[in-house]
Each structure stands twice: as C-alpha cells, then as structure tokens.
Amino acid sequence: xxxxxxxxxxxxxxxxxxxxxxxxxxxxxxxxxxxxxxxxxxxxxxxxxxxxxxxxxxxxxxxxxxxxxxxxxxxxxxxxxxxxxxxxxxxxxxxxxxxxxxxxxxxxxxxxxxxxxxxxxxxxxxxxxxxxxxxxxxxxxxxxxxxxxxxxxxxxxxxxxxxxxxxxxxxxxxxxxxxxxxxxxxxxxxxxxxxxxxxxxxxxxxxxxxxxxxxxxxxxxxxxxx
Amino acid sequence: xxxxxxxxxxxxxxxxxxxxxxxxxxxxxxxxxxxxxxxxxxxxxxxxxxxxxxxxxxxxxxxxxxxxxxxxxxxxxxxxxxxxxxxxxxxxxxxxxxxxxxxxxxxxxxxxxxxxxxxxx
Numbered sequence: 001x002x003x004x005x006x007x008x009x010x011x012x013x014x015x016x017x018x019x020x021x022x023x024x025x026x027x028x029x030x031x032x033x034x035x036x037x038x039x040x041x042x043x044x045x046x047x048x049x050x051x052x053x054x055x056x057x058x059x060x061x062x063x064x065x066x067x068x069x070x071x072x073x074x075x076x077x078x079x080x081x082x083x084x085x086x087x088x089x090x091x092x093x094x095x096x097x098x099x100x101x102x103x104x105x106x107x108x109x110x111x112x113x114x115x116x117x118x119x120x121x122x123x124x125x126x127x128x129x130x131x132x133x134x135x136x137x138x139x140x141x142x143x144x145x146x147x148x149x150x151x152x153x154x155x156x157x158x159x160x161x162x163x164x165x166x167x168x169x170x171x172x173x174x175x176x177x178x179x180x181x182x183x184x185x186x187x188x189x190x191x192x193x194x195x196x197x198x199x200x201x202x203x204x205x206x207x208x209x210x211x212x213x214x215x216x217x218x219x220x221x222x223x224x225x226x
Numbered sequence: 227x228x229x230x231x232x233x234x235x236x237x238x239x240x241x242x243x244x245x246x247x248x249x250x251x252x253x254x255x256x257x258x259x260x261x262x263x264x265x266x267x268x269x270x271x272x273x274x275x276x277x278x279x280x281x282x283x284x285x286x287x288x289x290x291x292x293x294x295x296x297x298x299x300x301x302x303x304x305x306x307x308x309x310x311x312x313x314x315x316x317x318x319x320x321x322x323x324x325x326x327x328x329x330x331x332x333x334x335x336x337x338x339x340x341x342x343x344x345x346x347x
Contacts, residue, residue, distance in 0.1 A: 121298025199235035
C-alpha cells in the first residue's frame with residue numbers, strides 16, 4: 001500500500017494519506033491522452049530530474065532507461081516542469097504544445113505536479129519517496145471536454161460558469177488531471193470550498209497566516225507570483 | 227494576498243517581505259521556523275534535517291504535518307501555474323499593486339507568464 005501510515009515519523013491525518021494514495025494510484029491508470037506506462041514514465045522523468053535540481057541541467061544524469069517510449073518533447077517537458085519551473089515561458093510552451101497537442105501537454109503537467117507535490121511532502125516529512133506505482137493496462141479515453149476557451153493562458157481552460165481562482169481551472173482541459181491533483185490540494189491545503197473562503201481557519205492545526213506564509217515562501221522560492 | 231488577508235482577519239500586521247527574504251518571520255507566530263523549513267525543502271539544502279527537527283520540536287506533530295503538507299502541495303501548485311501560464315486573478319493583482327514592485331515580484335520569471343509584469347502598479 002502506498003503512503004502507509006507506518007512510514008511516517010509522526011501521525012498523518014487519514015484524509016491526507018487517503019488522498020495521496022488515491023492520486024498516486026491514478027498516476028498508474030490509463031489517462032485521457034497517455035496510457036499507464038507512459039504516465040508512470042512521465043512521473044519517473046520528473047522525479048529523476050527534480051532530485052538533481054541543484055545541478056545545472058546539462059550536468060544531470062539522465063541515463064535511467066525509460067519504462068515506456070515517449071516523444072522527445074514529452075521527455076523534455078516532464079523534466080523541465082519537474083525540476084526547472086522558473087525556466088518555463090510561453091515560447092517554449094507553444095513549441096512543446098505544437099508537437100504534443102494541448103491536451104497531451106496538460107495531462108503531462110498534471111502527472112508531473114502530482115508527483116512533485118507528493119515527493120516534496122515526503123522530503124519535508126523526512127521519509128523516502130514513495131515507490132512509483134505499477135502501470136495499469138488499458139487505453140486512454142481521449143475525451144475532450146466542452147466549454148474550453150482562451151483566457152490568456154498557454155492552454156485552453158474552462159470558461160463556462162467559472163467563479164473560482166484561475167489556478168483551479170489551469171488543468172481543466174483534462175478533468176481527470178484536475179481530480180487527481182486537486183484532491184491532494186483539498187487534503188493538504190485548502191479543505192472544502194467553504195473552508196478556503198474563510199480567512200480564519202479552524203479546520204487545520206496551523207493558523208491561516210502560518211499556512212499562507214509557507215505558501216508565499218515556497219511560491220517566492222520558485223519565482224511564482226500566482 | 228492571502229497572507230495579508232488572513233493576517234488582517236485576526237488583527238495582526240504581517241510583513242510581506244518575509245515571502246522573499248531568508249529566515250524571516252513576517253510577524254507570524256513561529257514564522258522563521260516555518261520559512262527556514264520551507265527554504266530547506268525547496269532548495270534541498272544540507273540544513274533540511276535540522277530545519278525539520280526544529281519545526282517538529284517547536285510546532286508539535288500535528289502542526290508539523292500541516293507545514294510539511296503545505297510545502298509539498300505548493301511545490302505542485304507553483305508548477306500548475308508556471309506550466310500553463312494561467313493569468314493571475316484580477317483581485318490578486320489589485321490587492322498586491324502596492325507591494326509587487328517593492329518586493330520584486332514583477333521581476334520574477336513567473337511574473338510575465340501570469341500577467342503580473344504588465345499589470346498596473
């Protein structure tokens with residue numbers, strides 16, 4: 001079982017381990033545009049590159065064999081989003097999306113961010129990274145949602161009846177990716193939509209200013225204003 | 227923006243420069259413990275073991291887990307924003323107009339992607 005409570009040095013809330021476990025399992029399943037082996041390969045590439053993030057990109061060890069073949073642009077994107085988020089820009093994204101397709105790109109990003117968040121949590125807790133899940137067989141669903149539009153992002157996002165923060169719709173071109181990642185967001189940060197709207201939190205042991213200070217510092221270290 | 231708003235809600239004055247300075251507490255309880263911990267995880271520094279131990283000792287297990295979870299999930303959230311170029315929300319731009327220049331936000335790599343660099347001060 002992934003994220004077994006016994007691995008943690010101190011107790012972790014059950015809803016958090018449940019969310020981590022479910023999202024980790026999702027990585028291995030056939031997605032919307034990538035199959036299970038491809039998704040686990042994307043996760044492995046992001047992890048391998050990120051653990052070398054203090055080394056310059058050109059000196060990193062990239063000799064690990066791929067579990068499944070991927071287009072070169074997908075390999076590059078998994079590594080870059082995983083380890084070098086400050087190096088991302090519109091020109092690079094447009095060139096990558098032109099080769100991969102926008103939905104393939106968004107799903108790849110969703111797998112990377114899920115992997116990175118889980119890995120960073122393990123590092124913060126002082127435990128080894130969770131072993132990557134065994135890929136499941138099956139074909140991607142290849143279902144593109146309706147209601148997508150241009151709000152100035154690099155990818156289409158949901159534009160119908162939207163009244164929440166933009167970041168919550170950034171991956172909406174692949175709803176499965178939203179579910180996988182934002183399940184963890186709810187358990188590890190925001191709580192329910194009602195909780196999130198409150199500026200004084202009583203559903204978390206830390207005060208909201210303490211949580212937001214951590215959030216602001218992590219964002220600043222990654223040069224991310226959002 | 228949420229750091230300022232949540233501090234205002236409890237009548238506390240927060241120093242937003244804590245977001246961009248090393249080991250700053252920002253006027254938040256145990257703030258420096260938290261920021262040092264976050265910095266050590268993100269930068270994967272040799273100080274991580276000490277920062278983690280200090281956070282656990284000071285905060286206690288339940289709060290420590292919340293801190294670790296917040297650091298973990300925000301390493302994902304920043305990549306969601308930066309890999310999709312999602313624009314910042316208008317309210318965020320409006321409420322941070324007075325500090326973005328002073329704190330250097332407009333110069334960040336992510337500022338151009340999120341529309342911050344072009345937003346009115």
